[in-house]
Amino acid sequence: MLLIAVLFAIPLSGLALDCANLTDGDYEIGCKIYATCANHQLTMHQCDAGKVYNMRTRSCDDPKNVPPPCNEAGHCTTSTDGRYAIQSMNCTSYYTCVNHNLQGINFCAPGTVFNEALQTCDWADHVAPPCGTKH
Template sequence: MLKYGLALLALLSGVCAKTAIYEYTCFGYSVVDEHEVITQIRCNSSDVFDPALEKCVTPQVGHWPCADVVDCSKRADMRYVDIDNKDPANKCKTYYTCHNGYFYGHNYCPGVLVFNEEKQYCDWIYDVKPPCGTLAAVVG
């Protein structure tokens, strides 16, 4: 009976603990919990982070899940919206950072916010210009 109680407790703690991917690179990721505590997780030396599965995996022949590395060698130092995100549910909700020609990984905007590239932070959809938001241009 104790064995089943411990198993149920472990299952409930996994279900009740609300965590979300906060940012990721090819070789690790960070999660944020309901108390806004950020925990960094590094993949083993032979693994990479798979954003579709939201965990570190061993790459298979012909499948490299970390294909969304951006070439920052000719980009200005700033954050860029992931407008071409392959996951429609996350379109404009993620962004990446380039600095000194290096790619510094992808980040997620919290909740319902989208990335405002002009202002360089996550913002309400109605305060962001298209294609990520609905802010209309003021004429005159």
């Protein structure tokens, strides 16, 4: 089964995923939304509040049962609005919380890490530890 992991919070209904030449399976997978091709037909799925996609079970699940980066959703319940580095992924990605809900996972450009102080990706030597090397 082919899985294309796209962990951005992109509204997938706007993407032109064509199931005509794809095998049955899940595609365009994000933490909250995923697409399924079955018998060459596209079906969009959105996880309920507090749930994220679990690639192991191919279903929406409690974030504590899901590997990084989507397991970061559980942290939103206790976090204020903002973006947070995913340290388990060496800060090369970050998640966004709004109203205690995960809004998405994003990746930094190659060679950069997430700078929580500036709320953007930055060079490691411009970012304080634990994500960067700034002294």
